[in-house]
Amino acid sequence: MAYVRKNASKLTRTERRRFVKAMLEIKRRGVYDEFVRTHIAYFGADGENGLRTAHMAPSFLPWHRRFLLELERALRRVDSSVTVPYWDWTRDRTTRSVPWTKDLLGGNGRRSDRQVTTGPFAYSAGHWTIKEGVTDGAFLTRDLGRSRHPIKLPTAAELKSALDDPVYDVSPWDSTVTHGFRNRLEGWGRGSGSSSWRNHNRVHRWVGGVMLGGASVNDPVFWLHHAFIDLQWTRWQRRHHNHRYLPARPPGPRSAQHRRIVARHEKLPPWDVTPDQLEDMSRVYRYV
Amino acid sequence: MVMGASGTPTNADQGSGSPLRDGPGARTRRELGRGLLGSVAALALAPVVAASRPPSPGRKARHTDTFFDETYRGRRIRGMLLPLMAGAPAGAEWQITVDGRPLHLMRRADGTWLSMVDHYQSYRTPLEATRAAVDELGPGQRLRDLAPGPVGGWHAHTGGHYGVRA
Numbered sequence: 001m002a003y004v005r006k007n008a009s010k011l012t013r014t015e016r017r018r019f020v021k022a023m024l025e026i027k028r029r030g031v032y033d034e035f036v037r038t039h040i041a042y043f044g045a046d047g048e049n050g051l052r053t054a055h056m057a058p059s060f061l062p063w064h065r066r067f068l069l070e071l072e073r074a075l076r077r078v079d080s081s082v083t084v085p086y087w088d089w090t091r092d093r094t095t096r097s098v099p100w101t102k103d104l105l106g107g108n109g110r111r112s113d114r115q116v117t118t119g120p121f122a123y124s125a126g127h128w129t130i131k132e133g134v135t136d137g138a139f140l141t142r143d144l145g146r147s148r149h150p151i152k153l154p155t156a157a158e159l160k161s162a163l164d165d166p167v168y169d170v171s172p173w174d175s176t177v178t179h180g181f182r183n184r185l186e187g188w189g190r191g192s193g194s195s196s197w198r199n200h201n202r203v204h205r206w207v208g209g210v211m212l213g214g215a216s217v218n219d220p221v222f223w224l225h226h227a228f229i230d231l232q233w234t235r236w237q238r239r240h241h242n243h244r245y246l247p248a249r250p251p252g253p254r255s256a257q258h259r260r261i262v263a264r265h266e267k268l269p270p271w272d273v274t275p276d277q278l279e280d281m282s283r284v285y286r287y288v
Numbered sequence: 289m290v291m292g293a294s295g296t297p298t299n300a301d302q303g304s305g306s307p308l309r310d311g312p313g314a315r316t317r318r319e320l321g322r323g324l325l326g327s328v329a330a331l332a333l334a335p336v337v338a339a340s341r342p343p344s345p346g347r348k349a350r351h352t353d354t355f356f357d358e359t360y361r362g363r364r365i366r367g368m369l370l371p372l373m374a375g376a377p378a379g380a381e382w383q384i385t386v387d388g389r390p391l392h393l394m395r396r397a398d399g400t401w402l403s404m405v406d407h408y409q410s411y412r413t414p415l416e417a418t419r420a421a422v423d424e425l426g427p428g429q430r431l432r433d434l435a436p437g438p439v440g441g442w443h444a445h446t447g448g449h450y451g452v453r454a
Binding site: 040043044045046047048056112113114115133134135136137141148172174175176187188190196197201204205208212213214215216 | 394395396397398399400402404405406407408409410423424425426427428429430431432
């Protein structure tokens, strides 16, 4: 029977406690850091050579869906009642709202060095030392809202503009496309500056600290953010019944994207699974 | 319920090894980085070695299209364009250091640059991307050398030296 992923703001006190406890336990066992390493290793950019799977590619959504399932599987081996909650950043938008509470993810980083000092993932609590970071800092960092040049989280209207696009993705299937649900949600815009980050990317920017770098998985909010992104894929599928993951077939040898992206029925590294097999999760989990 | 390797639900874990294992033939950034280092070892290391020298007093910022060297917000940042090696990732021709530690840049299809520190936004030039990375470094924090080199225990082809069995 399918299990349920809940809005983080709807978790009971017991559910929050058990989620946190399972996260700390997989961290203690060394399992968590492998997830951090995997995300670093699979962040390939589209101006480089080689296959792109996790970002700047159609498989952004199935790759992170599978990544979440693996994390959830590790958590459920510790406590079978636990699932990954989602953070609806169109509703919980302040630095003090869910999930930034002491009994869930803890709060903002302090001003001097952005160190998170509250909640179960604070370095001082002794259970969350960063081992696979971009920097040598051992503590979790956040800069919610970007203190130097404040920005806002993406709005419901911005998210809707992605959901309204009926086409999953378009050629050349990278970070430069201006149409298609996938990149409207992933959020690569033109140029730099505030308007160039949308939806998914903008949330990484808004949280700041380790969430901004290649080792963003070090902040547990990574999973709550990506569960919400994953929910958007499910919503998009409901809204556009006749549309599916694209491309259906791999780009041909004359395409610049030949062997650079994963088509619907191709394997999605590092797993032995295709986007096609990851489209329907209704037998595994559902969102409430 | 857990997910089997096929992506379909299974009711028991088969203990089939790391769920994060890699398929054969996949090339990760680290592998590409190692290849680059091996092929141009002396050349690639040159700016790193140079950057590790203490800055001379009164040094001024110097920029060209292929080189930069300046102190930005108290950090010494240096970058040098190297000849592009066959098979090297497109972004790897720039060797960048922040206080002597390598900063890995990646290139977007639109020609802009992003760094490991600031990974969800891109910048027009390697210098801008490097300054943006410095903006995000906390006081006293230094870059870790994530790539290339013998990093961690995870390796794409072996499927992880660190078992993920809980």
